[in-house]
Amino acid sequence: MRDRVIFCGQLVFTALVAAFLIVPAILSMLAGITANYFRGIGSGLTLQWVVAVWDLYAETIARSLLIAIATLAATLVVGVPAAYALNVRGGRLARTVEEVITLPLAIPGLAIALALLLTYNGFGDFRRSWLFILTGHVVFTLPFMVRSVMAVLSGIDVKTLDESAASLGAGPWRRFRDVIVPNARPGILAGSLAVVTLSLGEFNLTWMLHTPLTKTLPVGLADSYASMRLEVASAYTLVFFLMIIPLLVAMQLLADRPGTPERS
Amino acid sequence: MSNSHGVSLRLEACAKSFPGGSRALDPVTLAVARGETVVILGPSGCGKTTLLRIIAGLEAPDAGGRVFFNDADVTKVPIEQRKVGMVFQSYALFPNMSVAENIGYGLKIRGIGKAQRAARVAELVKLTGIEGFEHRRITQLSGGQRQRVALARAVAVQPSVLLLDEPLTALDAALRERLRSELDRLLRTLGITTIYVTHDQAEAMALGDRIVVMRNGAIAQIGSPREIYFSPQSRFVAEFVGAANILEASIENGELKLPGGRIKLGNGAPAGAVTAMVRPEAIAIVPPERAALCGRVDAVSFVGDRARLIVTGAADRPLVLSVANSTDVKVGERVGLAIEPDAVRLLPGDRR
Numbered sequence: 040m041r042d043r044v045i046f047c048g049q050l051v052f053t054a055l056v057a058a059f060l061i062v063p064a065i066l067s068m069l070a071g072i073t074a075n076y077f078r079g080i081g082s083g084l085t086l087q088w089v090v091a092v093w094d095l096y097a098e099t100i101a102r103s104l105l106i107a108i109a110t111l112a113a114t115l116v117v118g119v120p121a122a123y124a125l126n127v128r129g130g131r132l133a134r135t136v137e138e139v140i141t142l143p144l145a146i147p148g149l150a151i152a153l154a155l156l157l158t159y160n161g162f163g164d165f166r167r168s169w170l171f172i173l174t175g176h177v178v179f180t181l182p183f184m185v186r187s188v189m190a191v192l193s194g195i196d197v198k199t200l201d202e203s204a205a206s207l208g209a210g211p212w213r214r215f216r217d218v219i220v221p222n223a224r225p226g227i228l229a230g231s232l233a234v235v236t237l238s239l240g241e242f243n244l245t246w247m248l249h250t251p252l253t254k255t256l257p258v259g260l261a262d263s264y265a266s267m268r269l270e271v272a273s274a275y276t277l278v279f280f281l282m283i284i285p286l287l288v289a290m291q292l293l294a295d296r297p298g299t300p301e302r303s
Numbered sequence: 304m305s306n307s308h309g310v311s312l313r314l315e316a317c318a319k320s321f322p323g324g325s326r327a328l329d330p331v332t333l334a335v336a337r338g339e340t341v342v343i344l345g346p347s348g349c350g351k352t353t354l355l356r357i358i359a360g361l362e363a364p365d366a367g368g369r370v371f372f373n374d375a376d377v378t379k380v381p382i383e384q385r386k387v388g389m390v391f392q393s394y395a396l397f398p399n400m401s402v403a404e405n406i407g408y409g410l411k412i413r414g415i416g417k418a419q420r421a422a423r424v425a426e427l428v429k430l431t432g433i434e435g436f437e438h439r440r441i442t443q444l445s446g447g448q449r450q451r452v453a454l455a456r457a458v459a460v461q462p463s464v465l466l467l468d469e470p471l472t473a474l475d476a477a478l479r480e481r482l483r484s485e486l487d488r489l490l491r492t493l494g495i496t497t498i499y500v501t502h503d504q505a506e507a508m509a510l511g512d513r514i515v516v517m518r519n520g521a522i523a524q525i526g527s528p529r530e531i532y533f534s535p536q537s538r539f540v541a542e543f544v545g546a547a548n549i550l551e552a553s554i555e556n557g558e559l560k561l562p563g564g565r566i567k568l569g570n571g572a573p574a575g576a577v578t579a580m581v582r583p584e585a586i587a588i589v590p591p592e593r594a595a596l597c598g599r600v601d602a603v604s605f606v607g608d609r610a611r612l613i614v615t616g617a618a619d620r621p622l623v624l625s626v627a628n629s630t631d632v633k634v635g636e637r638v639g640l641a642i643e644p645d646a647v648r649l650l651p652g653d654r655r
Contacts, residue, residue, distance in 0.1 A: 196393060202361055203395035205382045207409035207460060217408070221399035 064280070071274030088274035092263070096275065099259035100282065102169055106255060107238040110176040114234050117177075118184030119227060123219050125185070126192040127201060137189070141182045148243030151178060155248065169253050175244045180237050184230035191226030192219075232290040239283055256282075309496030310373040310463040311337040312358065317368035319353050327353045329521040330368065337373075340490055340497040342511030344504060346543065350520040351500045352468055358498055359466050360385045372463060388462030392469040394453040396441045402452050403428070403437040409460035427455040430489065447478045454486070458493060465490075465497040471506060483509055504544045508532065516540050532582075538650050541580040548586075548622050549650075550579040559647065563617035564596035569644040578650045583611070583625035585646035588632060594639020598622065600632050614638065 071089065075082040121140070125133045143151055155175055159166055197219065204214040220227070242257040249258050256279060263272040312335040319328040328350040335341050343351040356362040358370060360382035369378045377385055388409075396405050403424050410420045428434055431451040436444065444452065450470060457465060470486070471479045487510055490497055499510055507514045508528045516523045516531060516539075524531060524540045535541035538549060552559050553576045559566040566581075591597045598617030603610060605628065612624040612632065617640055624640075632638060 195398070196395065199391055199393055199395040200397060202382070203389065203391055204397070204408070205361075206359065206387055206389035206466075207456070208383050208386070208412040209408075210383055213412065218397055218399070222397070224399075 064276075067273050068277045068280060069273075070270060071272075071277040073270060073273075076268075076270050076273070088268075088270040089277060091271055092274045092278055095267075095271075096254075096256075096259045096263070096278075099254045099256050100278065102253065103239055103256035104282075106169060106173055106176060107235050109173050110180055110238040111231055111234050113173070113177045114181050114184040115227070115231070118181055118230065119188055119220065119223065120215070122185045122188035122192060122223070122226075123197070123215060126189055126197050137185070140185050143179050144182050148175075148179065148241070149247055151175060152244045152247030167250055167252070172245055172248050172253055172255065175248050176238045176241060179241065179244055180234040183233040183237065184227075187230035187233060188223050188226040191223050191229075195222055197222075228290065228293055232287070235286060235290070236283065239286075308338045308494050309465070311335065312464060312496060312498070313371040313374075314354075314358070314364075315369045315371070317354070317357050317364035317370065319350070319357065319362060319368075320365055326520055328357075331522055333515065333522070333525070335496060335498065337496055338494050340499060340510060340512045341515060342499045342501060342507040342513070343515045343517060344501060344507040344511075344544070345517035345523075346502055349517040351502075351517050353520075354517070355466055355468055355498060355500045358464070359387050359389055386460070386463045388457035388460060388465045390450075390453045390457045390465075390467045390470045392472055394449045394473075396449055396452055396456070398441050400441070401437065402433065402439050402441070402444070405441065405452055406455045406459050408456065413460065423459060427459050430492075431455045432485070446474050447482060450474065450482060454489070458489075458495070462495070465493075465495050467497065467499045469501055470499075472501070472503070479503075479506075486510065507544075514544075516543065518543075534648060535580065535650065538578060538580070541648070541650060546583050546623060546625070548581045548583065548618070549620075550581065550618050552577065552579060552619070561596060561618045563598045563640075564594070566596055566642050566647055567644055568647055572649070580648045580650055581622075581642055581646055583623045584609075585642060586622065586624045586626075587641045588612075588624070588626055588630055589639040589641045591637050591639040594641060596640045596642070597637060598640060600634055600636045600638055603632060603634055614640065 069080065070076050072084050072086060073080055073082060074085045074087075121136075125137055152175060155171070155178075156166075159171065159174075165171055200218050200222065201214055204218045209217065240257055241255075242261065245255050246258055246261065249255065254262065260272065260275050260279065263275050312333075314331055314333045316330040316332055317328065318326070318330040320326050331354060333341075333354075343354060345351045353362060357364050357368070360370075360377070360380060364370065364378065369376055371377065372385070397408065400408065403421075406427055407420045407424045410423055415423070424437070428437055431454055433448055433451050433455070436448060436452075441449065441452070450473075454470070457467075471482055474482065483506055490510065499506075501507055508531075511528055513525060513527055514531045515525050518539050524536050526534070531540065531544050535544065535547075541547040541549065550559065550561065552561055554560070554568065554572050554574050557568050557570070557572050559568055559572075559577075559579060596617055598614040600612055601615045601621060602613040605611075608628060609625050610628050610630050612626060612630075614622045614624060622640070
């Protein structure tokens, strides 16, 4: 009886916390399909605001996706070998490098953006292109990839696996491809998940770096809140959710799948 | 392949210092004949693994040290080009590959075709007795099976030298014994040059053509298992390899003088203070009235195949005896001890 009371209490508490977090999101999305928010849901449901968002901001959505994918590619290419090198090398130098890579986590996005602006403002074409935002996103998300891969690598004896592959005749690249990457897979997937979601949702840094022609989804969202009807901004939120949730679910499923044997 | 018996091996003045100045290995010079099995034996931290890693190419010796395979200087050649086969203490099997893929990995690297690879893997699976496990994942194997896979993987490529770093240490005692004799049979079958690192003297005795005993980063003695056991050249070797009674005594008239009597020595025994060594099984129990050396039984422990006695009063410290399990003596009983002159080994003073 007592256990049951405790259980029910915990259930209610959990439900309340969940509701506290979820209800605003639901209300916001609901507002996006309400004909007139000030008259309430009774004014009828409509997709006109979603269509309006698509007309106005489709470009920012496409750009955000492009930047997220490019950020993922860059962090994979740089981050995974970096994590491997830091793990194998070890020692004080490796720890220092790791700290430096991790620094962007502690520095406000605005400060990173300011530093990038100060440094590259003179490079007009670069400054004006989406690649400038990509640079900021890579700096900001790289530690998530490196740390998540390093965490997995530190759990397996990478050094000895590497040595045993070397003893069988495999050169550095072959060892990396055949042994390190497959065994680091859970870390690479977790890191990828973090990088893509962070890049899609990143606002601070992007807001500083963007130009009117290089707006991303969250910047467009801020723009719409500031200058459009509330319904449009809410519809925008709905679009954002629709985009990011399947992505999160897909990557989570991918991460849960047990490692498949290498076929050769 | 023509080099199925491997290469001869030579190390010249190979030392290893680590950053920070600690010396893992004093300059070591060692020659290993083609097809020979050399066991490097020593307590942990004696530099035996460092020596193995220098041979493998996983560590570079300090300047001046050189490694030769068949008279070719390979000091600067990285491990992946040395064509060694290596078994690690932790086995280091690839968790992302099946048993067959692990065994075939070295062949795949060498660009050997799929059919030929499969045939060689099948051959090794049979040789190491892991039939039926080819498609298992590494995590589904027991310790003994992993050890076999690691060995099969290392020899699959027909290496020029097989390097084993404490390959049985991670296993429990009974399995270790069984795998030791399997390993012995396998090494004899392959006839390949083998360097085997261990801290277990029983393994060293059973497997080695020669044993290199190491201590504090230097070679203490090199010899056949018999030489190492019966003629240790230092107190350290005597005590590390097998059990040993160390007697601090003096020699007079060709006899070792002890508190409980005398031990007759062979001709040419020097006079004066010496350190002598007698193995526990070289001391026999005889009736005290006919013995030159007597003592009192302090403890008897029956260990199954043998009985272990502690006898006090005979020497300056208690003597350990290993006698037939049928020996009938009681604690407190006065016994005579017989020791053959040959069984007493005089040791030089221990240099540390």
